[in-house]
Amino acid sequence: PVRARLAARPEEYRWSSAQAHLIGRDDGLVKVQPMLDRVSNWAELLASGDQAMFDDVRMHERTGRPLGKDSFIEKMSFLVGRELGKKKPGRKRKDGN
DSSP states (O other): OTTTTSOSSGGGSTTOSHHHHHHTOOOSSOOOHHHHTTOSOHHHHHHHOOHHHHHHHHHHHHHOOOOSOHHHHHHHHHHHTSOOSOOOSSOOOTTOO
C-alpha cells in the first residue's frame, strides 16, 4: 500500500496486517502469533526498508514456493511429499533426465 501510495505507512492501510502485528494482537483479518514467532520486532522490520528482503518475499508470493534456507525447503518438501524447491526452467526431457 505504501509503494502504491494508498497509505503513508503500512499500518495505516485498512487491509494490511501491519497494525495487528505492530500491536501484537489478532484482528478480524489475521492471527498474529505465527508471524510474531518469525519476526519479533515488526516496527524495526517495517522501518528497515530492506528492499531486497521485501522483493524476495514478493517473488515467493508470486511463485507459491516457500521462502527459507535450503534445509527448510528440504524439510517442507519431505513433509508434504513433493519437491518445493526451484526447478530447472523449461520442459521436461522425454528421456526422463
